[in-house]
Amino acid sequence: MRDRIVALLAPALERPGSVLVDCTLGLGGHTAALLDACPGARVVGLDRDPDALATAGERLARYGDRVTRVRAVYDEIGTVLADLGIARVEAVLADLGLSSLQIDARDRGFAYAVDAPLDMRMGQEGPTAADVVNTYPAPQLARILSRYGEERFAGRIARAIVAAREEAPFITSARLVEVIAGAIPAAARHTGGHPAKRTFQALRIEVNRELEALEGMLPAALDSLAVDGRIAVLAYHSLEDRLVKHALRDVSTSRAPRDLPVVPDELQPTFTLLTKGAERPSDEEIATNPRAASARLRAARRIKESR
Missing domain, CATH: 3.40.50.150 (Vaccinia Virus protein VP39)
Known part of the structure; x- marks a missing residue:
């Protein structure tokens, strides 16, 4: 525009x-x-x-x-x-939102369509998205996903993330996308765009306040x-x-x-x-x-x- x-x-x-x-x-x-x-x-x-x-x-x-x-x-x-x-x-x-430079930089971790480090920091300082998904308790994660991502399956996704990180911490986006998709009911995965879209939006908003x-x-x-x-x-x-x-x-x-x-x-x-x-x-x-x-x-x- x-x-x-x-x-x-x-x-x-x-x-x-x-x-x-x-x-x-x-x-x-x-x-x-x-x-x-x-x-x-x-x-x-x-x-x-x-x-x-x-x-x-x-x-x-x-x-x-x-x-x-x-x-x-x-x-x-x-x-x-x-x-x-x-x-x-x-x-x-x-x-507002992301610039093309940030979206296209694979190593910044903003895109859920490619496997990249879970960073998402616009300013390249402070906690990363990996810090959020690896340390926030399930209720706090659920609140973020619900408020910032308007994700109706926020609780299910948050619990799945917490369970998965007990096996190994999240480092890159591909595993997180897999966990998110697995937490969403099969019938809902094919509506409303990519199943990780709302979670990634919420994490980005949280990381960058x-x-x-x-x-x-x-x-x-x-x-x-x-x-x-x-x-x-x-x-x-x-x-x-x-x-x-x-x-x-x-x-x-x-x-x-x-x-x-x-x-x-x-x-x-x-x-x-x-x-x-x-x-x-x-x-x-x-x-x-x-x-x-x-x-x-x-x-x-x-x-x-x-x-």
Whole structure:
């Protein structure tokens, strides 16, 4: 949805010296498109993955000092901007989930379709997915699979994992996929996609504390925007999209009681929505990029300062 993101954010970046924060720089594709469309703008690009930052640096080298790359998790946006001496920005973009670099790197362990070390760390530090499946007790594993993966067989899978690790610890993904598939009733293995899909999603979210980071990023990103500034967020599963939806709804809704005849200025909304619900990619884009199929885009514009 690159073109749609450019259309949503470019109006806020027309002034020379305007600043976009790309909270998930990745390979730099969105940043490059916005820098091309807005020749007076500059970008602060955040990413926790040093490999992504290095690759993006090569891709964006032609823009020179219009791009500042920072290794950081996106909930650190406020600290990053303060360190750079930037009080307010004109646009914020967050493309959540995995980058193509992470998906395609076999040794990172994100894909359940290939046998690889159970890592799943976006930032390459801290506990791995192997640490989670080899140490968490069954009830804790079940809670993670149920909450983050919305896995209806979470309890069965958690118990199977705990039983299997007593024989030998999990090291690579193939054995984990086998245990997951064996824990799911045969009739359910052929519906809803790959049987390990939801478990791998849950483990990735737990390892990278993705929802926790998103909950911290959204208010900080909204606070960083100047009047007429815009935010666009691409989410890839319902848990992310729900957090984005609620955050944008809260700042775009009056806080006054419905029967109040005159709404005081301090109770007026500070943002207006730029998208009606969550926008989805076109069939044509999905055909050329199947990974975009689950994308959900929401955007908003600041219309007044907060009180």
